[in-house]
Amino acid sequence: MKTTIDIDSKEVGRWIEWLAAFGYTKNGGVTRLLYDENWRLAQFSLLQKMKECGLNPYLDGVGNLFGRLEGTLQEEKAILTGSHIDTVIDGGKYDGAYGIIASLVAVNYLKERYGLPKKTIEVVSLCEEEGSRFPLAFWGSGSITGKFTKDDCHELYDTKNISFSHAMLSMGLQTEREQVKREDIDCFIEIHIEQGAVLEKEQKSIGIVSHIVGQRRFTVKVIGESNHAGTTPMPYRKDSMHLAAELITYTLNQVTEIDSQLVATVGKIIASPNVPNVIPKEVTFTLDVRHHQEEVLDFFCGKIIAYFKQKSIESGMNVEWEQWMDVKAVAMDDRLTKLAHHIVQEMEIPNRTMISGAGHDAQVFGTYCPTALLFVPSAGGISHSPKEHTDLEDLKRGIIVLIEFLQRLAY
Ligand code: HGY
Numbered sequence: 143m144k145t146t147i148d149i150d151s152k153e154v155g156r157w158i159e160w161l162a163a164f165g166y167t168k169n170g171g172v173t174r175l176l177y178d179e180n181w182r183l184a185q186f187s188l189l190q191k192m193k194e195c196g197l198n199p200y201l202d203g204v205g206n207l208f209g210r211l212e213g214t215l216q217e218e219k220a221i222l223t224g225s226h227i228d229t230v231i232d233g234g235k236y237d238g239a240y241g242i243i244a245s246l247v248a249v250n251y252l253k254e255r256y257g258l259p260k261k262t263i264e265v266v267s268l269c270e271e272e273g274s275r276f277p278l279a280f281w282g283s284g285s286i287t288g289k290f291t292k293d294d295c296h297e298l299y300d301t302k303n304i305s306f307s308h309a310m311l312s313m314g315l316q317t318e319r320e321q322v323k324r325e326d327i328d329c330f331i332e333i334h335i336e337q338g339a340v341l342e343k344e345q346k347s348i349g350i351v352s353h354i355v356g357q358r359r360f361t362v363k364v365i366g367e368s369n370h371a372g373t374t375p376m377p378y379r380k381d382s383m384h385l386a387a388e389l390i391t392y393t394l395n396q397v398t399e400i401d402s403q404l405v406a407t408v409g410k411i412i413a414s415p416n417v418p419n420v421i422p423k424e425v426t427f428t429l430d431v432r433h434h435q436e437e438v439l440d441f442f443c444g445k446i447i448a449y450f451k452q453k454s455i456e457s458g459m460n461v462e463w464e465q466w467m468d469v470k471a472v473a474m475d476d477r478l479t480k481l482a483h484h485i486v487q488e489m490e491i492p493n494r495t496m497i498s499g500a501g502h503d504a505q506v507f508g509t510y511c512p513t514a515l516l517f518v519p520s521a522g523g524i525s526h527s528p529k530e531h532t533d534l535e536d537l538k539r540g541i542i543v544l545i546e547f548l549q550r551l552a553y
Pocket residue numbers: 237271272499500501502
């Protein structure tokens with residue numbers, strides 16, 4: 143790699159471990175859910191770190207944390223760089239967290255080496271991206287860009303029946319808050335682990351994302367009749383688990399029939415009353431569907447919903463579905479992507495352009511302001527798992543590219 147920039151990769155590793163400690167699980171994963179105690183400790187500890195890095199930290203009305211480095215030109219717009227602080231349940235140390243740490247290390251390096259930028263830079267720790275606690279994802283970036291307003295978070299409950307509003311209030315944040323939508327974002331730059339195996343397989347160190355796939359999420363509820371597991375003959379049952387299994391099997395089998403790049407996942411399933419000797423009254427499952435073309439998503443979702451309706455009539459059981467996410471496939475900004483490509487070529491870093499199969503805050507910002515998304519490799523392509531890992535040298539290389547990127551944009 144050709145560059146005069148150097149940072150201490152061990153220091154980056156210490157930052158990763160430090161942030162992972164907020165929500166460490168017994169098998170080495172991380173669980174840090176929107177507004178939970180680990181989230182609160184992480185966000186307020188990051189606020190302290192931003193202060194130590196000489197940034198002006200502040201929280202907005204939904205808990206997004208910003209660290210501002212004022213530009214000398216005193217322009218209205220700011221360059222935003224960062225990622226999300228929340229995780230999936232028992233996730234990895236790097237998803238989201240790396241992007242925040244990389245941005246903090248990069249802006250701190252630039253300030254130490256070049257002083258104040260011409261353009262204001264803000265490091266952001268976005269409050270929520272995963273949709274792990276409540277049936278709503280991209281709450282942080284969605285609030286900044288106006289995709290979401292306070293009305294979108296009412297009547298949402300987590301699995302412990304705690305309401306979104308109550309969780310926000312317990313953080314000292316007001317649900318009836320002033321709008322947090324911002325009009326002063328110049329561009330958004332995110333660096334993130336790939337969460338796939340392409341870079342590792344092709345021995346590339348940096349991925350430059352051209353597009354992020356569109357993503358739809360549903361909650362499907364099958365309503366049958368609970369009854370005795372021993373005394374109810376099979377023909378007399380309205381077994382919601384049996385029907386749910388049919389719907390799930392059909393849905394997942396349809397995917398490869400329709401398009402090789404379509405993916406669908408049933409990641410969560412809850413039976414009620416959820417005991418071994420009772421035929422379940424209700425089974426609720428989630429469905430996550432992704433593709434980079436909206437028309438493929440339209441066709442697939444239309445097909446499976448028609449099947450749900452048909453099976454509901456045949457079985458005499460109710461099948462209800464609610465779509466609670468619809469994030470469009472988004473192209474990243476051409477000018478920023480070209481600049482990123484120019485930088486990695488100049489530095490002679492092995493790189494490739496690619497589509498992101500994972501969703502990112504960059505796809506929400508991408509419909510709102512010029513946005514770029516960079517990847518570093520994921521070991522074995524594993525993510526959303528305690529086994530998630532990226533080598534220190536890859537983490538360091540990503541930060542060096544981010545430093546150069548921000549330097550070109552802001553100084
Ligand atoms: O689900 C995703 O693709 C992202 O990690 N939130």
